[in-house]
Amino acid sequence: MSTYLPFARTEARTNYLNADYGWKSWLFTTDHKRIALLYLFSITAFFFVGGAFAVGMRVNLLTPEGIFAHDTYNKLFTMHGIIMVFFFLVPSIPATLGNFLVPLMIGARDLAFPRINLLSWYLYMIGGAIALTAIVKGGVDTGWTFYAPFSSTYSNTHVILTAIGVFVSGFSSILTGLNFIVTIHTMRAPGMTWGRLPLFVWGHYATSLIQVLGTPVIAITLVLLGLERVLHAGIFDPAVGGDPVLFQHLFWFYSHPAVYIMILPGMAVISEIIPCFSRKALFGYTFVAISSIAIAVLGFLVWGHHLFVAGQSMYASMVFSLLSFLVAIPSAIKVFNWTATMYKGSISYETPMLYAFGFIGLFTIGGLTGLFLATLAIDVHVTDTYFVIAHFHYIMVGGMVMAYLGGIHFWFPKISGRMYPEGWARFAALIVFVGFNLTFFPQFILGYQGMPRRYAHYPPEFQVLNVMSTAGASILAVGYLLPIIYLGWAWRKGPKAPQNPWNAKGLEWEQSPTPPPTYNFETQPVVTEPAYNYSGESEEVGIG
Amino acid sequence: MTHPVVPIKTYAAVFGALLALTITTVAVSKLELGEFNFVAAMTIAVIKGTLVVMFFMDVRRATSLTKLIVGAGLFWMAILFVFVLSDYASRGWLPGPRWF
Numbered sequence: 254m255s256t257y258l259p260f261a262r263t264e265a266r267t268n269y270l271n272a273d274y275g276w277k278s279w280l281f282t283t284d285h286k287r288i289a290l291l292y293l294f295s296i297t298a299f300f301f302v303g304g305a306f307a308v309g310m311r312v313n314l315l316t317p318e319g320i321f322a323h324d325t326y327n328k329l330f331t332m333h334g335i336i337m338v339f340f341f342l343v344p345s346i347p348a349t350l351g352n353f354l355v356p357l358m359i360g361a362r363d364l365a366f367p368r369i370n371l372l373s374w375y376l377y378m379i380g381g382a383i384a385l386t387a388i389v390k391g392g393v394d395t396g397w398t399f400y401a402p403f404s405s406t407y408s409n410t411h412v413i414l415t416a417i418g419v420f421v422s423g424f425s426s427i428l429t430g431l432n433f434i435v436t437i438h439t440m441r442a443p444g445m446t447w448g449r450l451p452l453f454v455w456g457h458y459a460t461s462l463i464q465v466l467g468t469p470v471i472a473i474t475l476v477l478l479g480l481e482r483v484l485h486a487g488i489f490d491p492a493v494g495g496d497p498v499l500f501q502h503l504f505w506f507y508s509h510p511a512v513y514i515m516i517l518p519g520m521a522v523i524s525e526i527i528p529c530f531s532r533k534a535l536f537g538y539t540f541v542a543i544s545s546i547a548i549a550v551l552g553f554l555v556w557g558h559h560l561f562v563a564g565q566s567m568y569a570s571m572v573f574s575l576l577s578f579l580v581a582i583p584s585a586i587k588v589f590n591w592t593a594t595m596y597k598g599s600i601s602y603e604t605p606m607l608y609a610f611g612f613i614g615l616f617t618i619g620g621l622t623g624l625f626l627a628t629l630a631i632d633v634h635v636t637d638t639y640f641v642i643a644h645f646h647y648i649m650v651g652g653m654v655m656a657y658l659g660g661i662h663f664w665f666p667k668i669s670g671r672m673y674p675e676g677w678a679r680f681a682a683l684i685v686f687v688g689f690n691l692t693f694f695p696q697f698i699l700g701y702q703g704m705p706r707r708y709a710h711y712p713p714e715f716q717v718l719n720v721m722s723t724a725g726a727s728i729l730a731v732g733y734l735l736p737i738i739y740l741g742w743a744w745r746k747g748p749k750a751p752q753n754p755w756n757a758k759g760l761e762w763e764q765s766p767t768p769p770p771t772y773n774f775e776t777q778p779v780v781t782e783p784a785y786n787y788s789g790e791s792e793e794v795g796i797g
Numbered sequence: 798m799t800h801p802v803v804p805i806k807t808y809a810a811v812f813g814a815l816l817a818l819t820i821t822t823v824a825v826s827k828l829e830l831g832e833f834n835f836v837a838a839m840t841i842a843v844i845k846g847t848l849v850v851m852f853f854m855d856v857r858r859a860t861s862l863t864k865l866i867v868g869a870g871l872f873w874m875a876i877l878f879v880f881v882l883s884d885y886a887s888r889g890w891l892p893g894p895r896w897f
């Protein structure tokens with residue numbers, strides 16, 4: 254093998270990884286691929302910090318009386334939520350895979366604003382450092398939702414510092430979104446029309462719209478919270494003429510759309526994996542593309558479903574309930590189209606595809622239970638119970654984290670130039686799937702039976718299901734540690750990857766060397782065929 | 798770039814206008830206008846915002862795409878206000894007579 258010419262050439266070639274050495278070449282880089290790696294390592298670190306808090310909670314819930322004091326437990330779930338949502342899930346796929354792949358997929362040399370891209374990473378790190386400081390100084394106990402008036406008046410923990418951390422990192426999210434929007438509008442290669450964009454790019458475009466339009470609102474809301482806490486401005490605190498429900502409106506105006514920031518990029522990854530391992534064009538390309546935009550837009554009209562029992566007018570609740578049902582339609586369109594893509598395809602079961610299967614099943618359960626919750630009468634029963642916890646973990650962990658891992662495996666050869674060990678990876682995917690379901694399925698039942706969320710203690714009859722959940726969490730933890738180990742190994746010692754190990758379509762595989770050179774392409778790519786042209790048709794002709 | 802440079806005088810004039818409006822805001826807040834205190838303060842704030850967007854951010858002479866983005870931002874803010882206010886407006890409504 255070592256005398257095989259193209260391989261020898263690959264070895265000698267300079268790419269973005271060996272173009273330059275030393276810490277300065279990383280910390281001052283403007284290469285989107287290197288920034289993607291900076292993000293990758295940082296968010297992985299935050300993922301394990303957030304995970305450590307989850308371990309604390311699950312250990313506490315092994316017995317009805319728990320082991321931590323109530324105050325400590327409140328801090329555990331708050332810091333778990335804040336780290337996982339703002340410092341892991343929001344940047345997870347966009348800032349890593351999106352950063353790496355959007356320019357490659359559209360045939361560009363970099364993002365439109367490479368230095369702003371670097372700035373976004375620095376803002377993320379500064380925000381993260383501030384939040385970690387708050388944690389080290391004793392933490393915060395308001396829940397990731399920061400509800401007033403507890404956060405604005407009564408909590409005696411580090412609310413302001415944490416809010417500043419979230420505020421600063423919000424700007425990193427805005428800058429990423431802005432960069433993607435401009436890049437996708439202005440830097441597509443000749444022939445890369447909107448109708449030929451990979452759905453990964455469409456998904457990131459929709460995500461970016463939400464980031465740019467929604468994030469400023471959470472920023473302002475946190476500023477108002479600070480004003481209220483320090484100056485008693487009378488915005489949220491009823492004691493001085495404010496309204497706490499207003500806080501919930503403002504918070505969820507961002508945070509419901511933000512849950513789509515946390516799932517659209519996952520859908521974007523799945524839309525790439527499924528055609529590749531089914532050897533078929535994605536079914537209903539236009540519908541899937543438009544449904545991403547529809548989710549982004551409709552997602553802004555449903556936030557009131559978080560306020561059903563908060564004192565919101567019942568007429569507003571009815572409207573929000575109805576609109577919440579509508580937002581399920583574009584999500585369902587995607588699920589049906591992925592399934593239809595696999596129909597009669599020649600499916601193979603590499604690790605990314607296993608994660609894609611996991612995603613489809615778990616996201617569907619998460620989405621459908623969302624509809625339960627959007628039903629007024631059911632929500633009154635299960636709101637603030639473990640049913641809600643299970644609902645969103647099925648989407649965020651079962652969906653998004655699965656998609657993230659699937660994407661990391663799929664593009665690992667592209668990013669590192671090495672192959673990962675397929676057997677270990679399949680084994681880890683299985684462990685993650687089993688561990689996940691054992692952790693979170695019992696929580697649906699617990700919630701349905703009435704176990705409230707955010708309490709350190711619980712009645713003894715709930716113990717069996719809680720022990721199951723903690724057991725599942727331990728398995729899940731193993732499933733997450735395994736990829737760190739074998740991917741870390743493969744990065745240094747894995748076999749060299751050919752340019753296109755999956756025989757996948759797309760500029761990043763077909764026209765860019767593996768790993769890519771600093772400016773991505775050796776010659777300007779020109780696009781002459783639709784996306785996912787696995788059947789090899791030369792023009793966009795229909796069936797026939 | 799392609800557009801002519803804006804004379805410093807224009808920026809100075811806008812800056813002066815912003816200062817004057819700020820003083821007006823403070824002055825108006827001292828008057829007892831009841832509900833209209835709020836209306837006045839908001840009107841002045843909107844005028845100030847418009848000046849900043851049009852002159853300092855130069856949207857006045859920007860491309861239609863930029864204007865579209867600005868418009869989308871305002872529309873999104875309108876969604877926030879309309880839905881939140883519709884909650885406040887209808888909170889006191891009691892269920893009507895049942896006819897079924």
Ligand code: HEM
Nearest residue numbers: 512515516558559577581620623624626627636637645648
């Ligand atoms: C089919 C679309 C969806 C519908 C109809 C829906 C509906 C709901 C409803 C009604 C609630 C409030 C439950 C309550 O507090 O009583 C809720 C909570 C939640 N949902 Fe969903 N959801 C959907 C999709 C998603 C997605 C895609 C995500 C995340 C990626 C998500 C994440 C969350 C989170 C984090 C909460 C809990 C927030 C908290 O109180 O801490 N949902 N969902």
Ligand SMILES: [Cu+2]
Nearest residue numbers: 509556558559
């Ligand atoms: Cu929601």
